[in-house]
Amino acid sequence: MTLTQIVFWTFSALAVLGAAMCITRRSPVASALWLVQTLFALAALFVVLDAQFVAVLQVLVYAGAIMVLFLFVIMLLNLGRPGPSDLKGPVGLAVATLLGGLLFFQLLRGATPSAAGTPAGDTMAQLQQEQGIVGAVARPLFSQYLIPFEITSVLLLAAIVGAVVLAKRKL
């Protein structure tokens, strides 16, 4: 087992552990903090998979901004105190396990590498060697994908206006 594989499986285990704890903890604050662990472990996995820039964004945007927003709302609504469990009863647990397991096996059947075509080798690492880690993603982002990128700004503006209108005290 190479070092890369050891790192990969360690952080995979951390990510899955964090996700499992996130969906089973009673307190929303504990759930949020376990989800932060999953997000950090995923950032480490992105580094292993030649996506260093995505990993930095994952930490900045997800673990830094989105989770702070979640914790802020939990604090604002005063949900941190221990209350009655919000997990569903045995029927809900059975349905969740059944459907989650079914989906998992379906995904595994479809997610074999052969279904994704024969990998052409480590093209991403090669590209990063030629153009640099940021350049490899920046070049297509600002040429081939420029219009989607600009439309994203409209989406974010709509989100800002929507959030302000919805969160206003008097609608």
Add this chain to the structure above:
Amino acid sequence: MLLGPSLGVSAVLFALGVAGVLLRRNAIVIFMCVELMLNAANLAFVALAQSLGVAGQIFVFFVMAVAAAETAVGLAIILAIYRHKQTVDLQNINLLKG
């Protein structure tokens, strides 16, 4: 190459997110499970980008932007619901139930 294992981990995380949505009643925790599913999809994108070109990584940026917008609006909706009902438990939010 870690493509196969990465897609497997992605499948596990996505299934856990779906199970969480089905298992919980707290609206905020359900929302966090949706974020978990988006992250599982991101992992699959990044794993495939490693061998199939940079487009997968660029799509991850768009997924992150949409997720950030969705979180801002969704949490604002949850805040508005809390002001109306004084709860975020989905069991008590059943206006559309016959």
